[in-house]
Amino acid sequence: MTVKTDHDIANELLKSTHTPLLEIRNLKVHFPVKDGFIIQRQVGTIKAVDGVNLIVHPGETLGLVGESGSGKTTIGRAVLKLEEATEGNILLEGKDITGLSGTALREGRRRLGMVFQDPFGSLNPRMSAGNLIGEPLKIHGLTSTKSEYRRRVAELLKLVGLNPLMAGRYPHEFSGGQRQRIGVARALASKPDVMVLDEPVSALDVSIQAQVINLIKDLQTEFGLAYIFIAHDLSVVRNISDRVAVMYLGKIVEIGSRDDIYNHPKHPYTQALLSAVPTANPELERNRERIVLEGDIPSPLNPPSGCVFRTRCPLATKECSTDVPELQSVSGNHRAACIKGDWYKSDSAGHGSDS
Amino acid sequence: MPILLDVKNLSTHFRSTLGTVKAVNDVSFVLHEGETLGLVGESGCGKSVTALSIMRLVPSPPGNIVNGKVIFDGQDLLTMTEEEMQAVRGRNIGMIFQEPMTSLNPVLTIGSQLEEPLKLHLGMTKQQSASRSKELLELVGIPDTETRLKSFPHQISGGQRQRVMIAMALSCEPKLLIADEATTALDVTIQAQILEIIKDLTDRLGTSVIIITHNLGVVARYADSVNVMYAGRIREYGNLDQVYKEPKHPYTVGLLNSVPTLDLDANLRLEPIRGEIPNLTDLPEGCAFIDRCDYAVPLCEKSDPELIEIDRAHFGACWEHERVNRLIPGVTS
Numbered sequence: 001m002t003v004k005t006d007h008d009i010a011n012e013l014l015k016s017t018h019t020p021l022l023e024i025r026n027l028k029v030h031f032p033v034k035d036g037f038i039i040q041r042q043v044g045t046i047k048a049v050d051g052v053n054l055i056v057h058p059g060e061t062l063g064l065v066g067e068s069g070s071g072k073t074t075i076g077r078a079v080l081k082l083e084e085a086t087e088g089n090i091l092l093e094g095k096d097i098t099g100l101s102g103t104a105l106r107e108g109r110r111r112l113g114m115v116f117q118d119p120f121g122s123l124n125p126r127m128s129a130g131n132l133i134g135e136p137l138k139i140h141g142l143t144s145t146k147s148e149y150r151r152r153v154a155e156l157l158k159l160v161g162l163n164p165l166m167a168g169r170y171p172h173e174f175s176g177g178q179r180q181r182i183g184v185a186r187a188l189a190s191k192p193d194v195m196v197l198d199e200p201v202s203a204l205d206v207s208i209q210a211q212v213i214n215l216i217k218d219l220q221t222e223f224g225l226a227y228i229f230i231a232h233d234l235s236v237v238r239n240i241s242d243r244v245a246v247m248y249l250g251k252i253v254e255i256g257s258r259d260d261i262y263n264h265p266k267h268p269y270t271q272a273l274l275s276a277v278p279t280a281n282p283e284l285e286r287n288r289e290r291i292v293l294e295g296d297i298p299s300p301l302n303p304p305s306g307c308v309f310r311t312r313c314p315l316a317t318k319e320c321s322t323d324v325p326e327l328q329s330v331s332g333n334h335r336a337a338c339i340k341g342d343w344y345k346s347d348s349a350g351h352g353s354d355s
Numbered sequence: 356m357p358i359l360l361d362v363k364n365l366s367t368h369f370r371s372t373l374g375t376v377k378a379v380n381d382v383s384f385v386l387h388e389g390e391t392l393g394l395v396g397e398s399g400c401g402k403s404v405t406a407l408s409i410m411r412l413v414p415s416p417p418g419n420i421v422n423g424k425v426i427f428d429g430q431d432l433l434t435m436t437e438e439e440m441q442a443v444r445g446r447n448i449g450m451i452f453q454e455p456m457t458s459l460n461p462v463l464t465i466g467s468q469l470e471e472p473l474k475l476h477l478g479m480t481k482q483q484s485a486s487r488s489k490e491l492l493e494l495v496g497i498p499d500t501e502t503r504l505k506s507f508p509h510q511i512s513g514g515q516r517q518r519v520m521i522a523m524a525l526s527c528e529p530k531l532l533i534a535d536e537a538t539t540a541l542d543v544t545i546q547a548q549i550l551e552i553i554k555d556l557t558d559r560l561g562t563s564v565i566i567i568t569h570n571l572g573v574v575a576r577y578a579d580s581v582n583v584m585y586a587g588r589i590r591e592y593g594n595l596d597q598v599y600k601e602p603k604h605p606y607t608v609g610l611l612n613s614v615p616t617l618d619l620d621a622n623l624r625l626e627p628i629r630g631e632i633p634n635l636t637d638l639p640e641g642c643a644f645i646d647r648c649d650y651a652v653p654l655c656e657k658s659d660p661e662l663i664e665i666d667r668a669h670f671g672a673c674w675e676h677e678r679v680n681r682l683i684p685g686v687t688s
Contacts, residue, residue: 067542067543067544067545068542175631175632177631178631205397205398205569205632206397206569206571206610206613206614207397207609207610207613207627207628207632208627208631209613209614209627210612210613210614210615210625210626210627210628211627211629213615213625213627214624214625214627217624232542232543234543234617235572235614235615235616235617236615238615238617238621239615239621239623239625258621259621262617262621272544273543273544274617275547276543276544276546276547277543277572277617278570278572278573278575278576278577279572279575279616279617279618280571280572280574280575280599280611280614280616281575281599281616281618282575282576282595282596282599283596283600284575284618285572285575285576290547290551292544292547292548292551293544293547293548294548296512296514296515296545297542297544297545312544
């Protein structure tokens with residue numbers, strides 16, 4: 001029920017005048033598939049991300065949704081250069097960070113934080129909570145004295161709702177929700193501008209999920225952080241995102257404001273995805289029509305020709321197997337890629353590629 | 356509708372180095388013929404152990420069914436011999452587990468795994484079971500059945516494996532199907548496919564279903580009634596509208612308010628339940644929800660409330676149930 005806060009208004013002003021905080025240009029991440037003993041031959045390519053353009057503005061949350069194999073996690077990892085981009089560029093405040101290495105890469109990474117999905121696998125079990133949170137401070141040389149270091153660690157613990165006295169404890173002594181808080185504190189330590197959150201709540205129980213979602217939102221308001229929020233849970237993404245991009249087999253099929261995507265979905269995949277989510281409202285569920293998609297997600301090793309969604313699409317016709325749909329504007333910044341859409345102009349002369 | 360399953364005062368405990376874990380603690384409920392019951396709760400609430408206890412599959416040691424009766428179709432399953440029980444499992448009660456990879460045998464073909472219960476329980480011959488297996492796969496929507504029957508589990512996708520599990524569980528047309536987080540590991544669009552198949556087939560066969568899940572949406576769509584479990588006990592039971600619209604237990608209210616759903620205002624702030632799930636080896640004497648509850652009174656500390664009928668066929672276990680209510684934000688009633 002929040003109305004526009006000063007923070008929102010300030011962001012809108014920023015968006016209209018400044019270069020985007022983070023820009024992903026025509027990103028492609030391809031993984032070679034090798035076979036053979038001793039002499040390895042490349043037998044195929046998995047196009048995990050295949051030509052993605054995205055923009056993240058300061059202080060906003062961009063939700064990235066899609067099913068397994070859609071490439072959403074790979075985008076997040078490529079932003080932090082945890083995955084090498086095959087093609088394309090990643091720009092931080094207009095500066096290309098794709099080719100950086102050494103000190104320059106470290107400085108770039110300072111401004112980018114990442115929270116991983118699995119709170120059990122992503123924290124070194126042999127490091128105490130305090131050391132885990134303090135590690136980025138040391139790496140980036142952000143504190144000069146020992147007492148400053150300790151103060152900052154305590155501050156970070158408090159920020160994520162943990163008792164600073166817990167700094168000496170090890171990951172196994174914390175619950176899943178608490179561990180994810182440590183993960184958030186660790187990402188926050190280097191004072192990043194953009195944080196990539198990869199399924200940060202999907203491993204948690206529902207009552208704990210809400211605690212962590214609220215924490216993430218509060219930190220955004222407090223520090224003006226920009227988020228790339230990656231999740232498969234459409235209800236969670238709706239609750240946290242300003243804009244949403246829907247992915248399928250390495251491509252963005254629809255992107256727009258939260259209301260565009262959830263209230264006026266245009267792409268048949270987005271529509272099916274939304275109708276597949278059961279809501280906790282028995283009355284609504286009784287009267288709801290469902291679009292049940294047929295078949296499985298195709299193998300990314302051998303994606304369909306033309307539109308990647310056509311093998312499961314209720315609207316697909318012959319042209320869909322030859323024409324590769326582009327993201328075209330439905331209205332304003334709401335874009336979708338489907339040649340069957342009434343907004344779609346088949347002469348792809350005037351299409352916009354950025355978003 | 357006649358009662359198919361009557362669980363009475365079921366308690367299942369696990370021994371551990373830290374003490375006895377009361378995973379299921381005095382649980383009672385009934386399931387009618389043709390009814391679909393949702394069993395919801397978070398990890399450790401005892402929903403899976405309840406199902407395993409009904410099937411007599413609790414690993415022992417360390418687990419032990421210490422008390423109770425499970426009357427299925429007029430017979431107490433807990434007093435049966437292991438041999439008698441084997442004739443019930445797969446024949447009268449089918450079960451689908453969460454992880455389709457680990458619940459299928461990796462070294463046997465799909466065909467031979469499908470044929471096994473048919474030969475064992477229904478006494479079919481090799482030819483009969485082979486042709487029935489083919490029919491079953493078609494029934495759950497698997498294309499190219501000839502090849503699939505000869506495939507091994509690792510050669511098919513997760514969604515396909517879960518379809519095979521459904522075909523196996525329903526192959527002997529059981530009276531009861533237990534689906535334990537059957538779609539949790541699957542993608543949303545595949546989850547929808549699988550749930551629709553389960554619903555369609557069980558409707559046709561008149562099978563009663565117990566859906567075990569943490570997803571309140573799945574229950575809202577597929578169940579008739581719902582049991583809410585917390586720390587080993589049922590805290591609330593009723594039909595869907597009763598439990599979702601007029602919950603009588605603060606935990607149910609907390610669960611409903613902490614999940615974002617597509618039908619509520621997108622800007623709504625979630626209201627999480629504070630604190631953490633209590634340690635099952637060290638439960639308080641009174642109500643186990645007390646530390647996280649907004650309605651707690653001194654009585655809750657001393658005595659754990661029983662599950663009582665508050666409204667017609669709507670049960671709750673809370674001393675303060677009269678004060679409990681769910682204000683749905685943004686919805687004026």
